[in-house]
Amino acid sequence: MNAPTILEKPEQRFPIDMSTAIPKIRDLYLSATRNQWDPRTDVDWSLLQPEKIPDEQREAARLWWSRRGWGEYGAVSESPAMIVRFYRDRLPPEMSLFFAIRSQEEARHAEACYLMAEHLGGWVEEPQVKDFQNAVSTHGVRKMALDPDTSVEMIFSALILTLEEYAFDWFRLMVETATNPVANRVLRLIMRDEVRHCAFGWHYMEQRMPHLTPEEVARVRQAAITSTEQVELTGYRVPWMAADSEATRIENEIDRLTWEGGLGATVEEAEKPVFVNCVKRVRRQFMGLGIDLPMFHHPRIGEF
């Protein structure tokens, strides 16, 4: 039987209050409006020159960009659910306005990844190894968004303040290491949008934290811990963090070849220090909200 969701309660549209409650989020919405881009026209695809890329690297990059597309598509199918939640919870309108554009940004990220894969030999519709499907398919945002027992603050803690922060530093590292001009351009354009996505979460939480009860704060903290330990550190974003398996080894090899070709991706030795520093930064940011995140442990990193 289905668990109850926010959809059961009848709509109550009025009163509508259009006043801005969080000016920083309003500014992010304006910035997103002014920074529209189109994967078809804002990338010079002729510079990719796939014929000059060694076959092994090109094939790996094709698979990597397809995998990246699966991840971006996840946001296309999940982040719009957050708008429904904002609407039902009568949250400030600038949040829905921003997230509407964010949903389009996720779609153009997916489109850009699809185009990269197509130019590199063809989009791949599913993971080669079925075991990998679960790792990349969802991190449960849609279910959380519609669950009345999961607060918006918990969702942001699990999704934006942690997972998206980790992803942002990953993109920054890839921008630094991707030498192919088209791969670099696409990564850079995506990262430009991701800056806003991360900032949104912190702006909202700064405004909300003073209003939360100690119990609610504890749940926000636990959401961050759970998403870090059970999603990030199990290899949702990068396979080098996943438990060893045939699927993991295949995906790691794809990442290495793509990275060596300057076509995107990272590898364990390059990303590990960046990730550890990122977690330290996130921990400091949480501290700024009055939340003390614990040390984490991963078999390939140790305690950090």
Added chain:
Amino acid sequence: MPRQLVEKRFPLDLKPSLDTVWTLYSEAKSAHWDPSRSIPWGEWDAGPYDPGQIAAARRVWSHRLWLAYGHLASTPALLVRFCLEHRRESDPKYFLSVRGTEEAWHVDAVSRFLDRLGGAIGGPDTPAYAELFNDSAYAQALDGDVVLEGFVAAQVAFRLDLDLALLDAARARTRDPVALRILDFLVADRRRHAAFGWLYLEARQDRLTDPMREAAAAQLAGLCRLELAGLQLPALAEPGIADELAAAYESVAEAGLGAAPRDAALAAFGGAVAQSRAKLAAHGIDLPQLSHRLGTF
């Protein structure tokens, strides 16, 4: 209780497959605008209008905001629904992501204009009129028991065609440069949004079944009850439900501030219903004659 759908993401095809919808998506991407910069706000001058006309415009544009505001939730819900349906085409997902952005801009642009008219009014005067807006379209979109094609026929093709016709009629009578420019953008975007509904039905024509057609007809019947009660056209509301709003439309039409007079709006409404009926009939979906004290549509 709405039936929740479970996503089965793979195999995931992001390749464009519906040329007509893909073209709309491409057009939308290149037609982007900015409510803060694309409207000639500096040309706004309340001077030529008397206080009664400004107050009426505040009502009319608030009504437009109430309508637009609902789409902020229903369009993302529809996008999620397309993603939850296994192996649905990618083009509608891309397109709906842009439609969501455009509807955010609609809310923003209308809200900015309302700031100049004295501020948005939070809701209708009467509970009976307010209730028309609470149709939970977002919940319908996410309900696995609601046939997607029926939802598209009713809530996208038919509903947005009505919206488009009424906006177009309003634009034709608008002289104020700020109101006119806002309506230009609303009409251009809505034309694509409504077209998407019809093009998608066309694309799915071969897969429409009789139960789907019946579901579409039932959803249309429910929506028509709301429309005939004055949801988008307050002149249709029963006396005592939205009288001041209906009167405001007349005043705003006369002032050229962004509305059509009653007879022109009724003609636009009737024309859109007739056109929708013909297009729906081509798909085997029945939209009966709509009887109302002001006429049959």
